[in-house]
């Protein structure tokens with residue numbers, strides 16, 4: 068592979084914003100990729116994938132390159148050199164690379180990977196936490212979470228069928244495969260920008276990981292039911308539920324952020340999902356009004372996001388033990404408060420995109436043992452691990468109210 072100057076510079080600029088100015092990787096890349104209209108899809112994917120790769124392997128590469136935060140421009144070039152050398156790419160003789168020896172990179176890599184936290188490129192506290200909570204599973208899981216995520220689509224059955232969607236994408240040279248056990252999923256055979264396809268404009272699909280598609284499948288909302296999606300965000304699961312309900316009944320989509328609910332409304336219009344009503348949680352009254360009113364409640368809880376490190380590798384560097392403790396406190400409060408919206412005989416689904424038992428099974432167990440959880444029993448529980456499924460890490464618990 069030959070390195071192109073403007074693509075490498077765009078990558079270095081993106082890394083500067085992510086590492087040194089603490090900007091979110093996906094937002095930075097969205098802006099960077101707008102910079103030059105002449106960039107084709109290969110150029111764009113070089114910038115995006117190289118940036119994500121260096122974010123993912125930051126700690127390992129910094130150890131090998133012997134550089135420390137904040138990274139000066141020469142040091143960002145050193146990180147880039149490590150990436151290129153480990154990927155078998157020849158470093159060009161540009162002045163920016165003059166000061167970046169490649170001789171010791173392979174030797175230092177062999178040394179570094181003897182230590183798991185360096186090999187998997189994670190902070191020490193996270194390695195310790197993972198091992199304490201997951202024991203032997205941690206080794207395999209953290210390794211799997213360092214792989215690049217595959218792109219999975221969820222067919223919007225309000226507008227089309229899996230077969231029709233697959234054919235339409237093929238007409239635009241996007242090859243996909245169905246996934247056993249995920250009735251509405253299509254997996255891309257090669258990464259491509261699916262948002263420019265006709266099928267997307269017509270609201271025939273959403274991009275949604277296979278594990279995430281399990282959530283609505285397990286909750287199994289039926290046409291005519293009243294479902295509360297208590298942490299709806301931009302509505303990935305609300306849209307899926309509306310589709311399963313064939314637009315009949317109601318999905319009440321709640322969140323504490325209006326901008327996320329606005330995104331949801333925009334997506335719902337494109338999807339032709341007419342039975343979703345958004346409500347901003349701006350006071351306790353919003354929840355009080357819904358007490359005992361829902362056939363089923365989904366709590367897709369805010370979580371550490373450790374199950375989705377594949378697609379958000381920069382969260383490795385943004386999390387800390389205190390944040391995780393705060394998240395767990397919120398999860399406990401949401402279970403106690405939002406479970407009250409389930410009517411007698413109804414169901415509650417608690418889900419996270421985390422793999423830590425303390426955010427998952429232990430939260431549910433503790434809830435069932437508290438006064439607030441007394442009326443519920445556990446119907447089913449799924450720990451979806453990335454090393455087993457190849458998809459995101461998720462937890463899904465379905466509870467029945469007596």
Ligand SMILES: C[S@@+](CC[C@H](N)C(=O)[O-])C[C@H]1O[C@@H](n2cnc3c(N)ncnc32)[C@H](O)[C@@H]1O
Nearest residue numbers: 297298299300301302303304322323367368369
């Ligand atoms: C895991 S995300 C939801 C993802 C969304 N369900 C989807 O499928 O696209 C968790 C959401 O919980 C919201 N949230 C945080 N605190 C909350 C609270 N106290 N009540 C309701 N939602 C909350 C966040 O804004 C975020 O959108």
